[in-house]
Amino acid sequence: YQVFVRxxxxxxxxxxxxxxxxxxxxDYLNDGDPETDTDLEVTGLWLMPMLPSPSYHGYxxxxxxxxxxxxxxxxxxxxxxxxCHKRGMIVILDWEVNHTGISHPWxxxxxxxxxxxxDWYIWEDDNPGWGGPWGQxxxxxxxxxxxxxxxxxxxxxxxxxxxxxxxxxxxxDAVDFWxxxxxxxxxxx
Numbered sequence: 001y002q003v004f005v006r007x008x009x010x011x012x013x014x015x016x017x018x019x020x021x022x023x024x025x026x027d028y029l030n031d032g033d034p035e036t037d038t039d040l041e042v043t044g045l046w047l048m049p050m051l052p053s054p055s056y057h058g059y060x061x062x063x064x065x066x067x068x069x070x071x072x073x074x075x076x077x078x079x080x081x082x083x084c085h086k087r088g089m090i091v092i093l094d095w096e097v098n099h100t101g102i103s104h105p106w107x108x109x110x111x112x113x114x115x116x117x118x119d120w121y122i123w124e125d126d127n128p129g130w131g132g133p134w135g136q137x138x139x140x141x142x143x144x145x146x147x148x149x150x151x152x153x154x155x156x157x158x159x160x161x162x163x164x165x166x167x168x169x170x171x172x173d174a175v176d177f178w179x180x181x182x183x184x185x186x187x188x189x
Contacts, residue, residue, distance in 0.1 A: 001029060001040070001042040001044065001045055001046070002045075002046045002048065003022060003045055003046065003047055003048065004017075004048040005017050005018065005019065005021075005022055005047060005048065005050060005071055006048075006056060006058075006070070006071070008021060008022055008025070009021030009022060009024060009025050011023075011024055016070050016071075017071075018070070018071050018072050018076075019050075019067070019071050019072035019073075019076040019077055019079075019080050020072055020076055022080060023076075023079060023080050023083055026083055026084065026087065026089075027039060028040065029042040029045070029089075030042045030043065030087045030088070030089050031087070032086060032087035032088065042089060043088065043089055043090065044089055044090040044091070044092065044185075045084060045089060045090070045091050045092070046092050046094065046188055047091065047092070047093050047094065048094050049061070049093075049094045049096060050067055050068055050071050050077070050093065050094075051063060051064060051066060051067065051068060051096075052066050052067070052068045052069070053068060053101055054101060054103055055101075055156070058094075058096075059096050059099075059153075059157060060096075060099070060100070060101030060102070060103075060156050060157045061096050061099075061100050061101055061104065062100070062101050062103045062104045062105075063104070064170075064171070064174035064177075065174055065177045065178075077182070078182065081182065081183055081184065085183075090185035090186065091184055091185050092184065092185055092186035092187060092188050093178060093184055093186075093187055093188070094187075094188050095175075095187035095188060095189050097160075097171060097189050098152075098159055098160060098162075099151065099152075099153065099157040099158055099159045099160060100157070100158060100160065101156060101157060102155070102156050102157075102158060106120050106121075106170075107120075107121060107158050110123070110145075110149075111142060111144050111145035111147075112145075113145075113147075116166075119161060119164050119166075120160060120161055120164055120166065120167050121149055121150070121158050121159065121160060121161055122149060122150035122158075122159060122161050123145065123147045123148065123149050123150075124139065124147060124148045124149075124150075125147055125148075126148065127139045127141070127148050128148075132152050133152075136152075138150055138151060138152050140155040140158070175187065
């Protein structure tokens with residue numbers, strides 16, 4: 001069952017769906033009792049992006065090891081996992097692996113060519129002039145860096161440079177955080 005938490009159920013009446021709202025409605029999805037017929041018998045939740053992000057959709061991540069405060073706290077998320085697992089439900093997270101948001105500390109630091117993070121993204125002095133697979137502009141000019149960076153989806157989501165082993169290591173670390181430390185059952189990439 002795919003859930004966009006922001007629009008699912010608002011537990012604190014701030015106008016946004018949240019983790020506690022999802023927990024309140026878990027019995028509707030799966031009450032944990034196979035003998036009842038009052039739930040949807042959902043066996044797994046696929047949670048749309050829940051990591052910190054300045055946008056409503058959450059795909060321009062600013063921290064790969066946190067929960068967006070609009071949704072609640074990490075403790076709320078851990079309780080959601082516990083409640084789902086009690087009901088025999090698995091939980092997978094939507095995982096934005098190929099890019100970050102422009103507000104991510106890595107990207108901010110990467111604007112300096114001397115920074116250790118500069119090679120975490122794809123920078124060019126001049127616009128290479130080629131477009132993306134849908135004919136879209138993929139090279140975006142940054143006035144601070146005075147360079148172009150690659151972002152296949154839009155200027156707010158610069159792509160990570162996975163040819164840099166430090167980027168790969170950082171993402172493996174974030175994956176281990178969610179799968180091993182937090183107990184998430186999977187990631188949708």
